[in-house]
Structures are given as structure tokens and as C-alpha cells.
Amino acid sequence: MSAAEHIEPGEAHIVVSGLDMAYGSFVVQRDLNFTVRRGDVFIIMGDSGCGKSTLLRHLVGLKAPARGSVTINGESLWELDEDAREAAMRRFGLLYQSGALWSSLTLEENIALPLGEYTDLSKAEIAELASLKLSLVGLAGFEDFYPSEISGGMAKRAGLARAIALDPEILFFDEPSAGLDPISSARLDELILELRDSLGATVVVVTHELASIFAIGTNSVFLDAEQRTMVAQGPPKDLLETCTVPKVRTFLRRGAE
Amino acid sequence: MSEKPGIDIRPGPEGAMELALTGAWIIGAVLPDLDALLADPKIAGAHRLRLADGGIADWDSILLTYLRRLEGRVAERGATTDRSGLPEGVVRLLALAEAVPRREDTGAPGARPGIVTRAGEAVLRLGAEAAGMVAFLGLAAMAFGKFVLGRARFRGSDLALMLEDCGPKALPIVTLISVLVGLILAFVGAVQLQLFGAEIFIANLVAIGMAREMGALMAAIIMAGRTGAAFAAELGTMQVNEEIDAFVTLGISPMEFLVLPRMIALALMMPLLCLYADLMGILGGAVVGIFMLDISPIQYFNQTKQFLGMGDFAVGVFKAAVFGVLIAISGCMRGMQCGRSSQAVGMAATSAVVLAIVLIICADGVFAVLFHIMGI
Numbered sequence: 001m002s003a004a005e006h007i008e009p010g011e012a013h014i015v016v017s018g019l020d021m022a023y024g025s026f027v028v029q030r031d032l033n034f035t036v037r038r039g040d041v042f043i044i045m046g047d048s049g050c051g052k053s054t055l056l057r058h059l060v061g062l063k064a065p066a067r068g069s070v071t072i073n074g075e076s077l078w079e080l081d082e083d084a085r086e087a088a089m090r091r092f093g094l095l096y097q098s099g100a101l102w103s104s105l106t107l108e109e110n111i112a113l114p115l116g117e118y119t120d121l122s123k124a125e126i127a128e129l130a131s132l133k134l135s136l137v138g139l140a141g142f143e144d145f146y147p148s149e150i151s152g153g154m155a156k157r158a159g160l161a162r163a164i165a166l167d168p169e170i171l172f173f174d175e176p177s178a179g180l181d182p183i184s185s186a187r188l189d190e191l192i193l194e195l196r197d198s199l200g201a202t203v204v205v206v207t208h209e210l211a212s213i214f215a216i217g218t219n220s221v222f223l224d225a226e227q228r229t230m231v232a233q234g235p236p237k238d239l240l241e242t243c244t245v246p247k248v249r250t251f252l253r254r255g256a257e
Numbered sequence: 258m259s260e261k262p263g264i265d266i267r268p269g270p271e272g273a274m275e276l277a278l279t280g281a282w283i284i285g286a287v288l289p290d291l292d293a294l295l296a297d298p299k300i301a302g303a304h305r306l307r308l309a310d311g312g313i314a315d316w317d318s319i320l321l322t323y324l325r326r327l328e329g330r331v332a333e334r335g336a337t338t339d340r341s342g343l344p345e346g347v348v349r350l351l352a353l354a355e356a357v358p359r360r361e362d363t364g365a366p367g368a369r370p371g372i373v374t375r376a377g378e379a380v381l382r383l384g385a386e387a388a389g390m391v392a393f394l395g396l397a398a399m400a401f402g403k404f405v406l407g408r409a410r411f412r413g414s415d416l417a418l419m420l421e422d423c424g425p426k427a428l429p430i431v432t433l434i435s436v437l438v439g440l441i442l443a444f445v446g447a448v449q450l451q452l453f454g455a456e457i458f459i460a461n462l463v464a465i466g467m468a469r470e471m472g473a474l475m476a477a478i479i480m481a482g483r484t485g486a487a488f489a490a491e492l493g494t495m496q497v498n499e500e501i502d503a504f505v506t507l508g509i510s511p512m513e514f515l516v517l518p519r520m521i522a523l524a525l526m527m528p529l530l531c532l533y534a535d536l537m538g539i540l541g542g543a544v545v546g547i548f549m550l551d552i553s554p555i556q557y558f559n560q561t562k563q564f565l566g567m568g569d570f571a572v573g574v575f576k577a578a579v580f581g582v583l584i585a586i587s588g589c590m591r592g593m594q595c596g597r598s599s600q601a602v603g604m605a606a607t608s609a610v611v612l613a614i615v616l617i618i619c620a621d622g623v624f625a626v627l628f629h630i631m632g633i
Contacts, residue, residue, distance in 0.1 A: 060506050086508035094506045100499035114507045117410060166507075 013038045013170065013202045014059060018068030021054050027066070028054050032230050034221050041196060041203045041216045043236060045251070046223030052206045053097070055223070056174055059204060060092050061085065072170070090118060093163030093171045093201075097178055099155035101147035107134060107158050108143035111165045118166060133161040137191065153184045160188075164195060170202045171195065177209040189215050210254060214240075222248050262320075264289050265311055266299045273339065274303040276327075277311025282320035291323075295330055306331055309342030321350055393590045397520065400512040404521070409513045419522035423484055427530060430483065434475050435467075435534040439541025442466050447550060456550040460560035463542030468569040472535035474621060476527065477580035481613035485588035488519055489609035492592025493602040501593070511593070520585040527581030528574040535573060572633060576624055580617050587612040 014036040021028045028051035036042040044052050057063040058070055061077035069076050077085055101110050111130040115121065121129070127143075134140055137157040147155055156176070163171060173192065177185035189212050196203045207213060213220065213236045220239065222232040224247060232239055232248045240252045262280040269275030282288070300306060308324065324347070328338050340348050370378075403409040446462040492515060495501050504511045539561060546552040552560075591609035595601050 057502075062502055062505060086510075089506055090508040092506055094503070096499045096503060098498060100503045102500050102503070103495070103498065114509070117507075117509055162503075 011038045012036075013040070013073065014042075014204070015071045015074075016059075016068070017071075019058065019065050019070060020067035021051055021058055021063075022066040023054075027228060029223055030067075030229050032068070032221070032223075034230070034233050036202060036204060036219070038202050039196070039200070039218075041192070041205065041218045043213050043217040043220035044204065044206045044223065045208055045213060045220055045236075047225050047247075047251070048208070050223040050225035051228075052208075052223060053174055056172055056204070056206050060094055060172055061089055090114075090166060091169040093166070093168035095156070095159050095163045095171070095173045095176060097174045099147070099152075099159035101155055101158055101162065103147050106144050106146055107139065107150075107161075110147070110158065111162050114162070114165045130161075130165070133165055134158070136164070136195075137161045152179050153181075156180065156188070157191075160191070160195075164199065167199055168201060170204065171199075173203070173205040173207070175206055175208075177207060177212055182211070185209065185212065186215075192216055208251075210252065213252075222251070260314060262286050262288055264294060266297055269307040269309065269342075271305075273305040273307045274300045275307045275309050275342070276300075277309045278320075278343075279312045279314075281314045282316040282323070284317055284319045286319070288319070288323055291326060291330065294327075295334075304336050305339060306336060307339045307342055310344050313344060316344070316347065320347060321354070324351065325354075389594060390590065393593065394586070396512045397516060397586060397589075400510065400517045401520070403513060404517055409517055410509060411514045411518050415514075416518040416522060419518050420526060422487075423480070423522045423526040424529060427480065427483060427526075428533065430479055431476055431530055431534050432537050434479055435472065435537035436541035436544075438471050438475050439463055439467060439538030439543075440545055442471065442538070443542040443545035447545060451550075456546070457552060457556065457560055459542065459546050459550060460552070460557050461564045463546075464539055464561045464565040465569060467535045467538035467542070468565060468573050470573070470621075472538055473527075473531045473573045473577040473580060474617070475538075476530045476534045476577060477584065477617045478614060480523065480527065480530070480581070481584045481587075481610055481617065484523065485584040485609050485613045486606045488585065488588030489591040489595070489605040490602055492516075492589060493595030493605040496593065496595045497597050497599065497602060516585075516589040516593070519589055520582060523581040523585040524578055525581075527577040527584075531573050531577030532570065535570065568633060572624075572628060576621065579620060579624075583616040583620060584613045587616060 012035045016032050016034050019032040020030045021032075032055070044055055046052055054063065058065060059072075061070075064078055072088065075088065077088055080088060101107070102113070105113065108127065108130045111133050112126045115126045115129055119126070131140065131143055134143060137160050139154060139157055139161065142150060142154070142158070147158070150158065156179075171192070176188050176192070180188065192203060192205070193216055195201065203216075205212070205216070217236040220233065220236050221230045222239070222245075223229075224231045231245050232243050234243070236252065239248060243249055243252070260280045262278070262282045265277040265279060267275050267277060276294075280286075294300075308327075313320075324340075324343075331338050340351065400409060442463050443459050446459050447456065450456055450458055450462075492501070495515070501511050501515075504514060543554070543557050543561075546557045547554055588609045591605040591612065595605040
């Protein structure tokens with residue numbers, strides 16, 4: 001919203017250059033280079049265990065690069081001091097695989113918590129905003145439920161409501177369709193696009209759901225678990241047409257050649 | 258039970274020897290001995306072996322493992338096997354099992370290393386452990402500094418909840434244990450003091466024992482098992498559910514939001530619990546004094562009052578506050594360091610209690626020496 005207005009769409013938003021990711025001495029992926037542009041729905045895909053979620057943890061600053069850098073709006077999170085880093089991370093919305101709602105708080109409190117921390121709004125205004133965010137994801141009326149009292153799909157949508165609580169500049173999704181039926185998953189895809197357009201946000205999605213990849217992806221990278229690096233990048237539809245890497249072709253065609 | 262699994266060796270087509278499988282190859286059946294089979298002179302020199310269905314009545318996965326073992330042994334001899342005569346299902350399953358070659362670079366733990374290696378690794382882990390502890394202490398100290406400056410972010414309602422949990426809710430168990438400890442101290446002392454006819458000094462023994470040592474120690478050990486473990490399990494579960502990550506990505510420090518209220522609550526409540534435990538222990542001692550040694554309640558009270566100074570209480574209360582911080586640190590640290598599995602949560606809780614008790618006893622030892630030197 002406000003943050004996005006003064007920057008043109010299409011400008012480089014997240015730049016990953018020469019990134020190596022490792023757990024101790026075990027290198028997960030090496031030499032990743034790609035750029036996410038403002039307004040993109042950027043898909044991170046690849047076979048299971050290739051490090052997609054690890055890459056996401058690098059992008060949001062939960063894990064430091066073993067080598068190379070990740071910059072957002074030209075700044076590396078690891079070079080900022082603590083306050084600036086927290087301020088930068090506040091511009092992210094992150095939807096975790098399981099929703100990761102705070103289990104000791106009601107849905108409304110889950111969404112109200114970041115609002116209360118970072119705004120000077122009154123309690124009544126915060127409650128109103130929280131209830132608005134819940135309505136946006138189709139959960140109006142569930143304000144007083146605890147995370148353990150709702151279904152997995154609802155927890156995911158509630159997690160999305162929390163992710164957009166602070167009107168983020170970049171929305172990250174970790175396997176949004178995992179554990180959802182095809183109809184809920186398609187509705188979540190529509191919601192993602194809707195939120196991107198209305199918030200003016202950039203969206204990064206980790207997924208291997210082909211339907212979602214083609215429905216929402218405007219750009220993508222493909223990580224290979226065996227070569228431990230990225231083997232293709234570009235809009236998913238173009239990759240389907242033109243990519244010559246056998247693994248990417250079979251992946252995008254669901255195993256059919 | 259149908260007929261036993263067996264293998265007939267017979268000449269097959271194109272000069273190959275044929276191994277014809279018969280009977281029911283199911284889990285629980287006694288399988289033909291592989292060594293004996295391969296030692297059979299009829300196939301000793303054969304270069305090609307054909308596996309065939311010679312009347313297999315029934316089969317399950319045990320047939321597949323047997324065939325894989327057989328083929329491996331045959332391949333070691335430089336001979337080949339041909340599966341074309343086997344039932345179609347068996348052939349397909351074997352092919353499926355071989356479709357993805359075995360990965361050798363999975364980083365899976367290999368053979369169990371020798372005792373020297375393991376001892377060395379344990380020592381290295383100790384170093385990493387100490388580094389982790391120092392890092393956690395640093396973060397906790399920074400969070401506390403922010404709290405002192407009034408800049409720490411946490412919810413007052415969380416602190417209130419923690420205070421209630423660490424304080425009033427712990428009273429019943431603290432009551433029980435402290436009264437019993439007082440009773441025990443009095444009993445142990447009574448037997449000895451009766452020898453000298455000095456029963457009245459039981460009041461001194463119990464009062465000093467509870468106020469200086471046992472009150473703080475027992476309260477701390479109860480709280481380590483009760484609250485320290487709960488802290489580790491709560492934070493560990495939040496770690497498993499990515500709830501802690503959710504705080505970090507929202508720019509909310511989990512050290513301030515989760516750890517700080519727990520540390521403050523325990524550090525504030527432990528001294529109070531300790532005073533309460535002191536009184537309960539003295540009460541327990543009085544029960545023994547009054548009913549067993551026939552000391553009058555007034556006499557017991559006067560003896561206690563005359564002998565026990567504020568300094569003795571102060572020693573216990575000070576120690577209790579330190580113990581409270583140690584319990585909170587071990588509980589929260591183990592919770593925050595927890596891995597991402599349910600087993601890790603259990604380990605975090607266990608190790609939080611063990612670490613807390615070790616730290617408490619060590620600190621108590623240090624205090625005993627210090628107070629002795631300082632003459633308190």
C-alpha cells in the first residue's frame with residue numbers, strides 16, 4: 001500500500017546473488033541467482049527435499065546465507081542493525097505450512113498482536129481491523145476461537161489473515177495448498193492474487209502444486225535436489241513450452257513426456 | 258498352512274540352470290537355506306540362472322527379500338540371473354524397488370563410531386553446549402536490560418498469567434513437601450538430641466535448616482520439576498509449530514515476548530515461595546516437637562523466635578531468587594533450542610529439569626562456601 005506506491009511495478013524487489021545454503025557442512029543448494037520483481041507472483045518449485053523451504057527461510061531472514069547475499073529493496077537483512085532489521089521484517093507477511101498460529105491466543109488476538117505492537121490504535125480499532133482481516137479470508141464470526149478448535153484449512157486462512165495484518169509489502173507462502181482439497185486450494189490461489197492486487201504486494205510462493213503454479217505464477221525458479229542448484233528460471237508457462245532441462249519438463253508435465 | 262517353500266534345481270532352456278520355486282513363500286515360513294542352495298554342485302559352475310515359478314502357492318514380501326539376497330549372492334560369483342519365469346507381480350515389484358538407485362550421499366549416520374570417537378564428540382558437544390548457553394545468557398541479559406529501560410515488548414497479561422502459575426498455583430505442592438521436610442528434619446534430630454536431653458534444641462535445628470537451606474532448595478527443586486519443565490515443553494512445542502519463527506518474522510523478539518515474562522515471574526515468585534516453605538517447614542518441625550517430644554507450643558515458638566534472625570531468612574530468600582533465575586534460564590533455553598520433532602520436546606523438558614537441578618545444587622554449594630567465608 002503506502003510503501004508500494006512510490007516504487008514502480010516491475011522494479012527489482014528481492015535480489016538473490018551467488019547464494020549458498022547449508023546446514024553445518026551439508027550444502028543444500030549452491031550458487032542461486034535470481035530476481036523477484038515488484039508485483040510478481042514468484043514460484044519456488046522443485047522436487048521434495050531440494051531446499052525450497054530453506055530458501056524461503058533465507059529470503060525472510062530466518063537463516064543467514066552460507067555465502068552470497070539476499071537483498072530486499074537493495075538492503076541485506078544481515079547487514080542492518082537490530083532495529084532496522086526488525087522494521088524490515090515487519091514489511092513481510094509469512095504464511096507457514098501449518099499456519100503457525102499462536103496456540104495460546106484466539107484468532108482475533110493472533111491478528112491483533114502485531115497490530116498492537118506496531119501501531120498506536122485503540123483496542124476497539126484493533127479489534128475492528130482484526131475482524132476485517134478475518135472477513136477478508138472468509139472467517140468472519142470465528143474471532144473468539146482458539147487455533148486448536150478450527151480445521152487445518154481454516155487455520156491456514158487464519159494464518160493468512162495474520163500475515164496481512166500489517167499490510168505487508170511482500171507475502172511469502174510456504175506450501176499454501178498442502179493438506180487442502182482442490183476446491184479450497186483453488187480458492188486460496190484466487191485469494192493470493194486478489195491480495196496481491198489490492199495490497200500492491202509482491203508474492204513469493206513455495207509450492208509443487210502444478211495447478212497453482214500455472215494459475216498464479218508470473219515467474220519461477222526450479223531447484224534440483226541432485227545437482228543442488230537451480231536448473232531453470234522463467235515464467236512457468238514459458239518453461240513448459242521452451243525449457244530443455246528434462247527434469248523440469250517432466251515435472252511441469254507431471255511425469256508425462 | 259500350505260506346503261513348505263522349496264527350490265528345485267533343474268536344467269532350463271538355452272543351457273541355463275533353472276531354480277524352480279515351489280510352495281508358500283510367506284512371512285513365518287521356514288525358507289530354504291541360501292548357503293546350502295548355492296553350494297549345490299548342480300549350479301556351482303553355472304553362469305546363468307533362471308528363476309522360475311515351479312508352483313508357488315502363495316507369496317508375500319519375504320519372497321522379494323529372499324530373491325534380492327539370492328540375486329546379490331549370485332552376482333558376487335559373477336553369474337547372472339533371469340527373472341522371466343517368475344510371477345508377473347514379483348517381477349514388477351522387484352523392478353520398482355530398483356527403479357531409483359540407492360543414494361549413498363544422504364548423509365545418513367554410518368556405522369556406530371568407536372568409543373574414542375564418541376568420547377571426543379561428547380567433549381566437542383560440551384563446548385558447543387557452553388557456547389549455546391553463553392549466547393542464550395547474553396540474549397536474556399539484553400532482553401532484561403531492555404525491560405529495565407522500559408523498552409521491552411511483552412504483554413502484561415502474559416506476565417500476570419505466569420505470576421499466577423509460578424506463585425499461588427504452586428502452593429499446594431510446596432505446602433506438602435515443606436511440611437514433610439520439616440517433619441523429617443525434626444525426626445532425624447530428635448533421636449540424637451534426646452540422648453543429651455536437649456530436645457528443646459530441635460526448634461533451632463528445624464528453624465536454621467529450613468530458613469538457610471531446605472526452604473529455598475526444596476522450593477527450587479519443586480519448581481524445576483513443575484515449572485521449568487513446563488517452560489521447556491511450551492517453548493519447544495511453539496518451536497515445532499513454527500510459532501517462534503512467526504514471532505521473529507513479525508519483528509517481535511521471542512526473548513522479550515516469551516522468555517522475559519517467564520524469567521521475571523519465577524525470579525519474583527521464588528523468594529515468596531521460599532518464605533512460605535520456611536514457615537511450613539517450621540510448622541512441620543513444631544508438630545514433631547509438640548506431639549513427640551512434649552515441648553509446649555509456646556516454648557517451641559519462643560525458642561524459634563529467640564534463635565532465628567532476619568539474616569537467616571535473608572540468606573534463604575536471596576538464594577531462592579537466584580535459583581528462580583537458574584530454573585527459568587534452563588527451562589527457556591532448552592525450549593528455545595528445541596529441535597523440530599515431538600521427541601525433541603520430550604528431550605528438552607527432561608534436560609531442562611536435569612540442568613536446573615544441577616545448577617541449583619552447584620550454586621548452593623558455592624553459596625555455602627561464600628557465606629561461610631563472609632561470616633553470614
